[in-house]
Amino acid sequence: MERVGLTTRRVAEAGAELADEVGFDRVTVSDLARRLGVATPSLYSHVAGSADLRTQIALLALEEMADRSAEALAGRSGREALAALGGSYRGYAREHPGRYAAARLPMDTATAVASAGPRHAAMTRALLRGYDLKEPDATHAVRLLGSLFHGWSSLELAGGFDHSAPDAATSWERVVDALDHLLRTWPGEGRS
Amino acid sequence: MERVGLTTRRVAEAGAELADEVGFDRVTVSDLARRLGVATPSLYSHVAGSADLRTQIALLALEEMADRSAEALAGRSGREALAALGGSYRGYAREHPGRYAAARLPMDTATAVASAGPRHAAMTRALLRGYDLKEPDATHAVRLLGSLFHGWSSLELAGGFDHSAPDAATSWERVVDALDHLLRTWPGEGRS
């Protein structure tokens, strides 16, 4: 038979496209094989199965997001960096909903540390160097920003902001203002 | 045959338990039927299918979470209310991971407005009455809190905070402090 020249990477990329089109949770080995013009079992030479396929898509998405964030952050600091990092997540989620969902897939620790995940944490930490936070407050802030960026993209993607004014973009700008303000006036141990 | 006396509600409850045990995305009509001691097609008298089953579980979870939040909020305001509301999400996610995941299921607009979803938004808005926010800042703050609570629970559930100090509970307290501080000093239009 005609060899199509598949590889794990190519399969993951096709899977990512499929995820964006039909939703990550509807990605199916059969459907993917169909799109690649190949019989279903043929994919098993490249991915270990359905679970592995999803993981591969997730790893791809994490890489892409990290690259995108790094580019957005270049040369910026303070509020600009905050807007850039958050915006890169928002944009990625909007443009690639399936991949974005994939990036949230829980994976085992070994895979997670070898993924682009740590790069994301590192970038958030780097961003915080523009503010005056000592440990452990910096860690708290990393977690706060991570949660907020993820939660926001997730809710916006689900259409949670669609049916009330003001629009999501306007709110987003003001939220970035609020975060910038918060990081510059981070409260100490005693209630201020 | 012995009638088991199923109803849509009971099926949803059993589905919720199953979700907590095996994960929401692994809930299957067959498995649920097996647990209920009934043939698979029998469930189709009570739920319209796999998708509907998931929606029913989601609706149940949203109700439970709203009830829990309402109870936690009773008689509290300010930082206490903030900790109570966020804590109720955190606690629910920890105790009922499958149900929590279900609650994030996207649903069509009609179903969403008839769900307990609006109650959640109303409670967050009520909480903000303890702070001095005018529209549209109150809406921005509702969205910020919603995103943060959801994002935090989601990341904590996925184990995102497990492999670094300090522990999640400590960070959480400080994040509540930060949010309380932010809401009390919410920045105006001009950069402060």
Next chain:
DNA sequence: GCTTTTGCCTAATGGTGTTAGGCTGATCGG
């Protein structure tokens, strides 16, 4: 008591995930 409804059943179909094993085009040592 008889009818109607309804809760459950079995049978059957089609789709998905996965394993086993075979064929053939590509690749590489001589």
Next chain:
DNA sequence: CCGATCAGCCTAACACCATTAGGCAAAAGC
């Protein structure tokens, strides 16, 4: 250049899940 090995693809086969159609008998209403 040629044979051996390997890799990429295939078909066959099985188990499991979702869903529809149609039947039977317990429960509920007149």
